[in-house]
Amino acid sequence: MPVEQTLSIIKPDGVQKNLIGEIYDRFEKAGLEVVAARMMQLTKEQAEGFYAVHKERPFFNDLVSYMTSGPVMVQALAGDDAIAVYRKIMGATNPAEADTGTIRADFAESIEENIVHGSDAAETAANEIAYFFTDEGVCPRTR
Ligand code: CMP
Secondary structure: OOEEEEEEEEOHHHHHOOOHHHHHHHHHHOOOEEEEEEEEOOOHHHHHHHOHHHOOOOOHHHHHHHHOOOOEEEEEEEEEOHHHHHHHHHOOOOHHHOOOOOHHHHHOOOOOOOOEEEOOOHHHHHHHHHHHOOHHHOOOOOO
């Protein structure tokens, strides 16, 4: 299995519900290591840039409003097969379709407010990590 990094965001609803610790616990129990982390209040420009791939979608403006509605917790996660492992514990984008016991099934209200974000592929993960962290901001474990 490849050692990978992936980008995770605990979205404003997750921070509001005080779930940072609960969600970090799930990362760690799944064997994922937090190798970078920062709490941020995203600007409109930062949210629009991050989700630029969705800019023609009908939900884009609501998505930007939601992502700027409160602080987010952004982290890079590392581990064997980290992209797939994280996507499995997040559950489907729509919490109504998410497997039992996943983060979204347990905590998300709707497809719009779905608690967490995760990268969908290796190239996206590299771009998304670089969007929020410099190389020096990512600290792979040395012990
Ligand atoms: P995320 O995985 O961060 O990627 C895009 C986000 O857009 C998604 O989670 C949701 O927060 C939001 N979104 C809102 N409506 C939809 C939709 N119909 N399909 C996909 N994503 C949506």
